[in-house]
Amino acid sequence: MNNAKDLINEHSFSKSLGQNFITDTNLLEAIVSDAKINPNDCVLEIGAGAGTLTEVLCNNAKMVISYEIDKTLETILNQKLNKYKNLEIIYKDVLKENNQAIYKKFNEPYKIVANLPYYITTPLIFKFLEDINNVNTIVVMVQKEVAERIVAKSNTKEYGILSAIVQFYATAKIKRIVNKDMFYPRPNVDSAIVALTKNSNYEKMTNPKIYSMCVHSAFAMRRKTLQNNLCMGLKISKSLAKEIITDCGLPENIRGEVLTVENFIKLANVVIQKKIV
Numbered sequence: 001m002n003n004a005k006d007l008i009n010e011h012s013f014s015k016s017l018g019q020n021f022i023t024d025t026n027l028l029e030a031i032v033s034d035a036k037i038n039p040n041d042c043v044l045e046i047g048a049g050a051g052t053l054t055e056v057l058c059n060n061a062k063m064v065i066s067y068e069i070d071k072t073l074e075t076i077l078n079q080k081l082n083k084y085k086n087l088e089i090i091y092k093d094v095l096k097e098n099n100q101a102i103y104k105k106f107n108e109p110y111k112i113v114a115n116l117p118y119y120i121t122t123p124l125i126f127k128f129l130e131d132i133n134n135v136n137t138i139v140v141m142v143q144k145e146v147a148e149r150i151v152a153k154s155n156t157k158e159y160g161i162l163s164a165i166v167q168f169y170a171t172a173k174i175k176r177i178v179n180k181d182m183f184y185p186r187p188n189v190d191s192a193i194v195a196l197t198k199n200s201n202y203e204k205m206t207n208p209k210i211y212s213m214c215v216h217s218a219f220a221m222r223r224k225t226l227q228n229n230l231c232m233g234l235k236i237s238k239s240l241a242k243e244i245i246t247d248c249g250l251p252e253n254i255r256g257e258v259l260t261v262e263n264f265i266k267l268a269n270v271v272i273q274k275k276i277v
Contacts, residue, residue: 021050022115022141024182028056034175034193035113035139037061042106046094046114046124048073051080057113058084065105067094095123099131109134115141122162125150129169129196130208138170138196147174147192154260164215167261168208170196204265210277211268218256218264226256234276244270 022028031053037043037060045066048054050073057064064087068077071091081087088105090097103110112128112135121142128135142150151172152158166172178191205211217233218226230241242252248266250259259267271277 021184022052022182023050023184027178027182028053030176031113031115031139031141031193032056032060034195035111035137037111037113041136042108042110044102044106044110044112046112046120047116048077048089049115051077053113053115054081054087054089055084058087062086063106064088065090065102067092067097069093095120095127099127099134103131103134109136111136112138112140114139118143118146121146125162125166125196129166132169132198132202135198137198139175139193140196141178141191141193144177144190144192147194150194150196154263155258159257161215161219164219164259164261164264165212166196167199168201168205168211168215168264169198171199172196201261201265205268207268207272210272211264213277214268214271215256215264218259218267222255222257224255225252226250226254226259227252229256234271236276240274240276244274244276 037057039060039062041061042063043057043061043065045054045057045064048066048068054064054066054077058081064084066087066089068089068091074091077089081089114124116124121140125138125140128138146162149158149160149162150166151174152160152163173195175193175195178193180187180190183191202208213233217229220229220233227238227241227245230236230244231238234241244267245252245254247270248263250263
């Protein structure tokens with residue numbers, strides 16, 4: 001039987017799925033360590049790939065459910081992983097799976113571990129942050145540039161919608177930078193492992209969707225003031241936008257990228273109080 005690396009070499013890689021597999025054992029162990037996986041943990045893996053990370057997860061966790069969109073990998077995964085009784089591989093797009101259906105497979109809070117292609121990163125992170133009460137931690141490998149945006153502080157060029165929404169739900173930390181030479185095929189850019197752990201910010205909001213709406217409005221046009229962006233995003237008058245901003249204790253000419261998560265929470269709560277949306 002071919003070993004995993006031979007099977008990976010024989011696989012026809014899909015550029016559209018952003019397939020870049022990890023074969024370095026030390027890196028695989030490091031990812032599992034960053035996620036603090038222990039024998040009591042249930043783990044959702046997104047993207048089984050060639051099963052290299054899946055195998056390390058199975059050796060450390062109580063239960064692993066892995067979603068893989070590419071069914072052509074089934075032969076590789078069967079040969080490598082059929083000995084593990086604590087593993088279920090589901091050949092579906094996890095973005096199309098209901099969060100509650102995933103939770104029912106575990107029936108307890110779980111951890112997420114994933115090596116994410118660029119095109120799926122933001123929608124996937126947002127999907128599971130909205131279900132943060134059922135998710136203990138999210139540890140994902142993403143492009144380094146995306147990781148820097150996730151952890152960015154306000155009033156920096158990296159700070160934007162992704163930063164403000166992720167940090168509303170979770171404390172974000174870059175655990176390590178991963179050189180592009182650690183992947184096969186070799187991607188064009190370096191990656192980073194980011195750990196997201198639930199915080200209490202979202203408990204300060206009665207309606208997180210309004211928070212998200214305010215953030216998206218604030219960053220709609222970065223060169224415009226928050227007042228102008230709120231007018232467009234919330235479809236309100238300039239005078240009402242000014243009133244909302246001053247009620248938050250902010251200067252009326254402030255720009256969205258200056259607002260911290262706390263500022264956005266206050267802004268969203270004022271919008272709710274005024275029954276604008």
